[in-house]
Amino acid sequence: MKDGWETIIGLEIHAQLSTESKIFCGCSTRFGDEPNANTCPVCLGLPGSLPVLNRRVVELGARAALALGLQINERSIFARKNYFYPDLPKGYQISQYDQPFSERGELEIMTAERDEGGHPKEWRPFRIRITRLHLEEDAGKNVHEGLPDVDRYSYIDLNRAGTPLAEIVTEPDFRSSWEAYDYVNYVRRALQWVGASEADMEKGNLRCEANVSVRRIGDEKFGTKVELKNLNSVRFMQRAIEYEIERQINLIESGGRVVQETRLWDERAQETRPMRSKEEAHDYRYFPEPDLPPLVVTGEFIETVRATMPELPGARLRRFVDEYKLSHSDASLLTSERALADYYERAVKASPNARAAANWVRSELLRELEAANLSAEASPVSPEELGRLLHTVEEGKINAKQAKDVLVEMFKTGKSADAVIQERGLVQMSDEGEIDRIVDEVITANPKQLEQYRAGKEALFGFFVGQVMKASKGKANPKIVNERLKAKLSQ
Numbered sequence: 476m477k478d479g480w481e482t483i484i485g486l487e488i489h490a491q492l493s494t495e496s497k498i499f500c501g502c503s504t505r506f507g508d509e510p511n512a513n514t515c516p517v518c519l520g521l522p523g524s525l526p527v528l529n530r531r532v533v534e535l536g537a538r539a540a541l542a543l544g545l546q547i548n549e550r551s552i553f554a555r556k557n558y559f560y561p562d563l564p565k566g567y568q569i570s571q572y573d574q575p576f577s578e579r580g581e582l583e584i585m586t587a588e589r590d591e592g593g594h595p596k597e598w599r600p601f602r603i604r605i606t607r608l609h610l611e612e613d614a615g616k617n618v619h620e621g622l623p624d625v626d627r628y629s630y631i632d633l634n635r636a637g638t639p640l641a642e643i644v645t646e647p648d649f650r651s652s653w654e655a656y657d658y659v660n661y662v663r664r665a666l667q668w669v670g671a672s673e674a675d676m677e678k679g680n681l682r683c684e685a686n687v688s689v690r691r692i693g694d695e696k697f698g699t700k701v702e703l704k705n706l707n708s709v710r711f712m713q714r715a716i717e718y719e720i721e722r723q724i725n726l727i728e729s730g731g732r733v734v735q736e737t738r739l740w741d742e743r744a745q746e747t748r749p750m751r752s753k754e755e756a757h758d759y760r761y762f763p764e765p766d767l768p769p770l771v772v773t774g775e776f777i778e779t780v781r782a783t784m785p786e787l788p789g790a791r792l793r794r795f796v797d798e799y800k801l802s803h804s805d806a807s808l809l810t811s812e813r814a815l816a817d818y819y820e821r822a823v824k825a826s827p828n829a830r831a832a833a834n835w836v837r838s839e840l841l842r843e844l845e846a847a848n849l850s851a852e853a854s855p856v857s858p859e860e861l862g863r864l865l866h867t868v869e870e871g872k873i874n875a876k877q878a879k880d881v882l883v884e885m886f887k888t889g890k891s892a893d894a895v896i897q898e899r900g901l902v903q904m905s906d907e908g909e910i911d912r913i914v915d916e917v918i919t920a921n922p923k924q925l926e927q928y929r930a931g932k933e934a935l936f937g938f939f940v941g942q943v944m945k946a947s948k949g950k951a952n953p954k955i956v957n958e959r960l961k962a963k964l965s966q
Contacts, residue, residue: 482720483688483697484649488662490641490672491613491680492535498612498639499526499569506678510618510632518612518637520565525766528553532610532639533772536576537780539641539671540608542787543662545580547777551609553764562615562631570611570642572761576770580605584789585803586657598803603658604646610770613638616679635679641671647686647697652716659683659709661789668788668813676707683709685716688733689723698723699733704750706740715740719747791816799829808837814852825862827869835861839879843886855889856882864892871952873901901950907959910943910951914959917942928964939964 476482497504500517516524540547552574555567582603587595615633643662649655663681666672674681683706688698701719706712718740723733738747786794788810795806795816810816819836826832840861844854864885868878873896884895895901917939918925928935943956 476720477724479692480689480720480724481692481694482650482716483647483690483700484652484655484716485647485686485700486645486649486655486658487684487686488643488659489613489682489684490539490643490662490666490674492532492539492639492641493670493672494529494531494535494639496529496531497637498529498532498610500637502637504638506680508634510630511634513634514636518564518633520563526569526764528767528770529639533576533770534780535639535671536608536610536641537772537777538669538784539643539666540577540580541777541781541784542665542669542671543580543605543608543643544582545577545605545608547577547772548575549772549774549777550574551576551770553610553767553770554761555764556611557760558758560614562617562633562636564615564633564636568612568614569764569767571609574769575607575609577609578605578607580608582658582661584657584661585792585807586654588651588653595804601654601657603648606644606646608641608643611640611642612636613640638680641666647688652713652720655685655716656709656713659712663709664788664811669784676709679707682707683712685712685719687716687719687723689720689727698727699735701733701735701747702737703747704737704739708742711740711742714742714745715747718745722747785813788813788816795819799823799833801830801833805833805837809833812851814850818851818854818858821858822861822865825859826865828865831865831869832862835865835882839882843883847886854886856885860885860892867892867896871954872896874953877901907955910947910955910959911963913943913946913951914939914956914963917946918963925964936960936964 491504494504496502497518500515502515502518503513505513517526537547551571553569554572556570556572557567559566582605584601584603585598586601587598589595613635615631615636617629618632619627619629621627645658649658663674663676666674666681672680676682685703685706686700687703688700690696690698701723703712703715703719706715719738726733736752737750739750740747792803792806792810795801795809796803799806801809809819815836819832822832822836823829840851840854840856843856844851861882864878864881867873868875873881881892881895881899881901884890884899885892888895921939921942924935924938928939939960940953940956943951943960944953
């Protein structure tokens with residue numbers, strides 16, 4: 476960004492809650508069904524149909540709110556948000572306005588600016604104020620299929636109409652696209668962690684919008700904001716914000732004026748483009764939903780939900796750093812998914828070294844999982860067996876290179892570490908008497924090299940190690956080989 480300018484960013488996230496049925500009717504929320512298969516008079520907005528609130532939506536909404544540090548209001552009101560879009564049959568959306576389900580939260584995350592390759596420079600704590608999390612129904616979607624000017628056709632799929640959403644709105648606390656990027660990733664992980672939402676952006680069950688404005692450093696008044704709509708990738712969002720910052724600054728510096736509007740991100744063209752003028756709250760003509768009573772939740776209900784919550788990802792990350800002495804980067808990776816964090820903790824209990832376990836999980840195991848497109852919980856290698864494999868390395872039975880090959884075989888076959896080691900005859904030779912015998916034979920067979928070594932050519936030590944390992948067919952414990960060779964060569 477150019478010197479002398481400051482960016483102001485606020486974010487809105489729409490997360491589909493993981494219910495089996497919609498928010499106000501019994502239709503399925505299953506993704507991928509035939510268009511318009513999961514509809515009924517309620518979600519089609521037919522006359523005489525009445526909404527009934529799905530209790531599971533309230534439970535998952537509470538889990539999401541608590542995961543993000545929000546206060547849950549014991550009384551909230553559903554409202555009608557009136558506007559016309561073709562994918563909203565009723566002509567209004569049932570949402571919440573002045574009395575939301577939850578509000579006034581504050582979240583601390585770790586963030587970092589990135590280099591040109593997107594790699595973080597230095598992590599730092601960052602606090603975000605969350606204005607509210609309210610409950611609402613989703614609209615359907617317009618579908619455009621076929622090739623332009625050939626067999627192009629469009630239709631409306633209302634399967635998504637009525638699916639439950641949690642809308643999460645922040646204060647304008649972000650000053651860079653990367654802060655926004657790290658926040659959205661944190662929210663995605665938190666919602667998945669507590670089971671509130673799948674938060675899968677490819678399926679469209681998590682979408683984000685960014686309100687972006689710029690002002691000269693020192694100005695107190697915010698600039699005119701532009702809304703970037705329906706960003707279905709965190710990386711796309713980051714790029715769209717960067718582009719919009721530069722567009723607005725260039726526009727103002729050239730004598731132009733930023734217009735309040737909604738814009739879309741064109742990933743192919745790498746630019747934002749106008750969608751429509753931006754509506755204000757009064758344009759929606761909010762009023763209380765007459766067909767739904769106030770939503771009342773008790774303090775007892777809130778505490779019951781809180782009691783079922785797992786340790787949250789931020790707290791677990793900090794504990795991994797403190798308890799297991801991991802770097803922030805390693806701890807962040809290992810807590811990127813709850814199943815992976817659980818796997819690691821079980822592996823730690825079964826292994827001799829927490830940091831070694833972290834290295835093996837984040838490198839060797841994750842490589843196999845990604846290649847097989849599996850999650851940690853579906854791993855053919857249990858965390859206990861991974862711990863057992865690390866014990867064999869620690870005990871000197873096999874070396875690290877052999878252990879990597881053993882892990883690959885364990886992953887392919889599901890066999891235990893001990894079984895693979897025995898089948899491949901990989902058990903290291905750790906008997907000092909046997910290693911001494913081989914060392915003596917190697918020294919006797921190489922008098923010239925022995926003389927040169929003792930004359931000061933210490934680089935030949937590697938030659939002797941290689942000869943011993945060759946004579947033992949790679950089975951001699953390298954640590955013991957080094958110790959015995961040093962002792963004998965110096966005699």
